[in-house]
């Protein structure tokens with residue numbers, strides 16, 4: 385399916401479709417009377433049909449939502465771009481090199497890797513992350529680093545020549561109805577400017593919804609937004625394709 389061109393790309397994160405499935409069918413085999421629903425891959429295909437530019441899936445080490453078989457089926461069936469969110473561990477690196485997604489987004493899963501806001505701590509884990517970027521690049525996989533909009537993390541990402549970063553918008557989203565909102569959007573705007581000036585491709589994600597998207601779009605130099613929970617939620621009421629189309633309408 386060819387995606388329509390938009391200025392900022394929409395990557396749909398399908399993890400929370402899997403969350404709904406796991407809430408009921410955690411211990412059932414996938415072919416249990418064909419009733420194991422909802423299927424995040426079917427969800428992803430509908431997103432593509434509605435114009436999503438890519439699909440993001442996070443295979444967590446605890447397998448709390450997405451399962452290995454989801455990722456394999458997604459790799460086989462997705463026609464746009466598959467972005468695998470993953471921890472920066474040897475097991476996951478090996479997994480990704482074998483799977484060959486179009487891109488990986490490295491996210492923190494252990495306490496030592498996490499910054500106060502929740503992004504990956506590049507400053508503290510520079511050489512380990514640089515080695516992963518190199519291995520991915522050699523395999524033709526683009527790496528993105530999920531980081532706070534903190535100038536130190538942005539500079540460290542540029543120093544290890546990460547092709548992409550994904551700015552963590554969670555602190556902004558959490559502050560949306562509070563006093564910190566103005567400051568948080570400014571931090572993201574300044575962070576994006578700095579990243580762009582250092583040659584990084586700037587993506588953003590976490591907690592973006594149909595309300596805060598308007599202000600999120602004031603962040604300059606955005607290449608792609610990765611959005612999940614709000615689209616899965618809206619899909620319950622209007623259907624998957626309509627939910628994606630409504631989000632895409634903000635981005636053209």
Ligand code: PXP
Nearest residue numbers: 397530589590591610611612613
């Ligand atoms: N980007 C990253 C790196 C994430 O970890 C998540 C959450 O899984 C998202 C984007 C999407 O966040 P949300 O589901 O809040 O839209």
